[in-house]
Amino acid sequence: MKVLVTGASGFIGKNILLAFPADWNITATYYRDESFPDFLVKQNLTHVKSLQIDLTDGAAMSALGNNSYDACVYLAANGDPAYSDHAPMEDLQSNAVALLNVVTAWRFGHFIFFSSGAVYDGLQGPVNPESQLNPVLPYAISKWASERYIMYALEKKHIQYASILRFFGAYGSYEPARKIYNRLIRQFAFEKNAHFLIRGDGSNLIDAMYIEDTVRAVQMLLKQAKKTQVMDLCSGTPVTLKNLVTQSAKEFGLEAEIKYEGEVPEAIEFLSNDQTMEKEFGFKPKVTLSEGLQRFHQWLVSEESGARVISPST
Numbered sequence: 001m002k003v004l005v006t007g008a009s010g011f012i013g014k015n016i017l018l019a020f021p022a023d024w025n026i027t028a029t030y031y032r033d034e035s036f037p038d039f040l041v042k043q044n045l046t047h048v049k050s051l052q053i054d055l056t057d058g059a060a061m062s063a064l065g066n067n068s069y070d071a072c073v074y075l076a077a078n079g080d081p082a083y084s085d086h087a088p089m090e091d092l093q094s095n096a097v098a099l100l101n102v103v104t105a106w107r108f109g110h111f112i113f114f115s116s117g118a119v120y121d122g123l124q125g126p127v128n129p130e131s132q133l134n135p136v137l138p139y140a141i142s143k144w145a146s147e148r149y150i151m152y153a154l155e156k157k158h159i160q161y162a163s164i165l166r167f168f169g170a171y172g173s174y175e176p177a178r179k180i181y182n183r184l185i186r187q188f189a190f191e192k193n194a195h196f197l198i199r200g201d202g203s204n205l206i207d208a209m210y211i212e213d214t215v216r217a218v219q220m221l222l223k224q225a226k227k228t229q230v231m232d233l234c235s236g237t238p239v240t241l242k243n244l245v246t247q248s249a250k251e252f253g254l255e256a257e258i259k260y261e262g263e264v265p266e267a268i269e270f271l272s273n274d275q276t277m278e279k280e281f282g283f284k285p286k287v288t289l290s291e292g293l294q295r296f297h298q299w300l301v302s303e304e305s306g307a308r309v310i311s312p313s314t
Contacts, residue, residue, distance in 0.1 A: 001025070001222075004069045006055065006102065007076030008048075009033035011174035012114070012214060016073060019215045022047050027069075029053055029076065055098035061105040068107040071222055074099065075114050079176075081139035085265035088138035095142035096149060103153035111159045112221055113150055116143045117168040117207070117234065120270045128274035129166065129230040137266045147230070154228060161228045163221045168234035168272065171292065172211030173299045180241075181208070184248040185297050194254040200264035202242030205271055209235040210287035210295070220281045232274035235285045244289075251293050 001024045007013050008028030017028060017040075026048045030036045037050050053060055055076055077095050078084060084091035103111070120127045121135035135141050153159045171181035187193050217233055239247070242258065249256035277283040287295070 001070045002068075003027070004067075004072040004106070004108070005029070006072070006074050006098075008050075009036040009039075010075055010079065011172070011176060012170060012211065013073075013075050014039065014174045015172070015211045015215050016075075016218060017045055017048055018043060019219065025049075027051055029055065031055070055101055056093045058101045058105075061101045064105070066106070069109065071110040071112070072102075072108045073112045073114075073218060074102070076102075077114070078139060078142075081116070081118055081137065082265050084137060084139035084142070091138045092142050092145075095139070096145045099146045100149045103149065103158050106158075108159045109161075110222065110225060111150065111153075111162040112218060113146065113162060113164050115147050115164050115166045115230075116140070117166050117232065117270075117272065118266070119144045119147070119166060121266055124269040125271070126273040127270045128232060128272060129276075140266070161226065163225050163228075164230040165217075165233040166231065166272075166274075167214075168232070168238075169206070169208035170211045170214040171208050172296050175211070175296070180206075180244070181248075181293070181296060182300070184245065185252075185293065185300060188249050188252040188254050188256075189297050190300075192252075192254065194249060194257045195259065196245050196249070196256055197259050197261055198241060198245065199260075199262050200241075201260055202240060202245070202258065204241050204264060204266075204268040205238040206241055206244055206268070207234040207236070207238035207271065209233075209285045210292035213285040213287055216286075217277065217281075217283050220283050224281050229276065229280070231276040231280075232272040233277060234272050235289075236272070237289070238271045239289070247289060248293060251290055252297075 003024055003026045005013055006029045009030035028048050029051045031054050040048050076098055078091045118140040119133055119135055121137045121140035147164050150162050175182045246256045
């Protein structure tokens with residue numbers, strides 16, 4: 001199978017590349033992460049061709065010719081929704097313009113697009129793909145616009161069929177240090193520091209899944225999906241940010257002491273009741289929060305140990 005993975009240098013992309021079969025012909029795009037080719041070498045991913053390109057540069061895309069792929073896993077995006085509140089134009093470029101350039105320049109069989117649960121911005125209570133959307137956060141707007149551009153590409157026959165995933169997030173191996181689960185484990189498990197600062201009042205809902213479940217969902221879609229669908233992809237067990245911090249601290253033997261500060265640009269008061277992934281493809285997340293935190297902790301420990309071993313100073 002000939003597959004394109006965009007945004008492959010991100011933590012979801014890396015986990016997907018590690019899981020895909022070695023007999024696939026994979027092109028993996030990246031832009032700023034200069035260490036990505038070294039990652040491919042270190043992991044012996046010889047079947048993966050790295051392509052450094054700015055997907056927002058339409059001329060650069062056109063210069064690569066009329067490529068076609070059996071499938072695409074589209075992960076390239078602005079990785080910080082809150083940042084979009086301060087830089088909406090940059091967010092629009094990273095999310096919608098890049099996507100439009102890709103689906104205009106190239107052709108695809110199955111297109112798996114990682115949209116976001118953020119498109120439900122402003123809603124409360126149970127939501128699903130039938131919900132009427134009215135987002136105001138720039139990140140949510142650009143993700144919703146990207147979904148519509150995929151419909152445009154379908155109409156133009158640039159894509160045969162698409163799986164649009166309104167993704168509620170993941171955590172696990174290769175997650176950036178700035179992300180919440182990484183921070184929780186480093187502070188509670190490594191530093192044994194019970195004090196944790198939360199921006200806002202801690203009431204926002206989080207419904208992320210362990211990265212292994214995310215990868216499994218993608219694999220199932222690549223094997224089974226044959227028509228265009230919009231679906232939510234989440235753990236199905238949402239918790240408030242405050243409770244996530246409290247549970248994470250207890251997992252590593254601490255009682256969290258939380259300090260609240262400032263405000264957040266989005267209120268996450270919605271939770272998905274969409275059952276499409278389970279009913280249509282038999283997918284249901286397997287890894288509990290407790291197990292996921294422990295597994296991520298062990299991965300971070302092994303990474304820290306490996307870094308010390310190869311460090312010139314040791």
